Amino acid sequence: xxxxxxxxxxxxxxxxxxxxxxxxxxxxxxxxxxxxxxxxxxxxxxxxxxxxxxxxxxxxxxxxxxxxxxxxxxxxxxxxxxxxxxxxxxxxxxxxxxxxxxxxxxxxxxxxxxxxxxxxxxxxxxxxxxxxxxxxxxxxxxx
Amino acid sequence: xxxxxxxxxxxxxxxxxxxxxxxxxxxxxxxxxxxxxxxxxxxxxxxxxxxxxxxxxxxxxxxxxxxxxx
Numbered sequence: 001x002x003x004x005x006x007x008x009x010x011x012x013x014x015x016x017x018x019x020x021x022x023x024x025x026x027x028x029x030x031x032x033x034x035x036x037x038x039x040x041x042x043x044x045x046x047x048x049x050x051x052x053x054x055x056x057x058x059x060x061x062x063x064x065x066x067x068x069x070x071x072x073x074x075x076x077x078x079x080x081x082x083x084x085x086x087x088x089x090x091x092x093x094x095x096x097x098x099x100x101x102x103x104x105x106x107x108x109x110x111x112x113x114x115x116x117x118x119x120x121x122x123x124x125x126x127x128x129x130x131x132x133x134x135x136x137x138x139x140x141x142x143x
Numbered sequence: 144x145x146x147x148x149x150x151x152x153x154x155x156x157x158x159x160x161x162x163x164x165x166x167x168x169x170x171x172x173x174x175x176x177x178x179x180x181x182x183x184x185x186x187x188x189x190x191x192x193x194x195x196x197x198x199x200x201x202x203x204x205x206x207x208x209x210x211x212x213x
Contacts, residue, residue, distance in 0.1 A: 014167050084184045085172035141171055143180065 017081035021074050028070040032063050052123075089140035097133035101125060145204045149177045151195050166190055 011019075039059040055063075082090065105125055111117035152162050152173075159177070163170045166187065175181035182203075183191065192199045 009164060012164065012167050083168035083172050084187050085175055085181050086169060088181065 014081050014083070017077050021078035021081055024070070024077070025074040028066060028074070032066060035059060035063070086141055089137050092140055093133045093137035096136040097129040100129045100132040104128060144179065144182050145206060146176065146179070147202055147204075148173070148191070151202065152177075165194055 036055070036059060040053070040055050079087075105120065108117055108120050108125070112119055148162075152159070157165075159173045160170045163173045166173070168187065172181070172183075176183055188199050188203065191202055195202060
């Protein structure tokens with residue numbers, strides 16, 4: 001197949017859906033990040049979404065709705081677009097993230113109750129699980 | 144599981160991306176199957192068999208040498 005023919009090859013509906021899901025989730029992230037900066041500007045906290053500073057109710061409600069509705073829509077499109085290989089990577093990554101949570105949350109909670117650790121931080125647990133999820137997904141998809 | 148995907152693809156002078164397009168999967172999926180890092184699902188194996196016009200067991204080899212009854 002020549003380069004011209006390759007260039008002419010139309011994008012499959014599956015790939016279109018896949019790119020739509022990725023693009024939409026990126027757009028939601030950009031909107032939330034920009035909105036949080038505009039609505040919650042605190043000169044001591046550079047990134048409002050990445051710290052525990054207070055948020056305005058309007059942003060909190062809007063961001064919650066955007067997160068839940070936007071994520072459900074993106075995931076619906078994504079799961080209709082992924083192939084076998086990526087679905088497997090997604091499922092194993094999700095399981096690894098779940099195990100990260102199962103191992104770390106009770107451990108931290110018990111240690112805190114014995115005054116051996118600071119209070120449990122939900123967002124740190126979430127971030128840890130997401131990092132593991134991302135690492136496993138990337139490894140299984142691109143190794 | 145061993146497979147002849149790379150050879151069959153080369154015989155048709157297809158790139159991984161071209162084969163991926165014909166199968167409607169990602170290029171990474173084709174690469175993972177070719178390198179034996181991922182065994183395709185049964186529907187994808189059938190799709191490959193139809194595309195290359197040969198039985199699944201001629202494309203994939205599970206290296207089983209026991210009785211044919213199993």
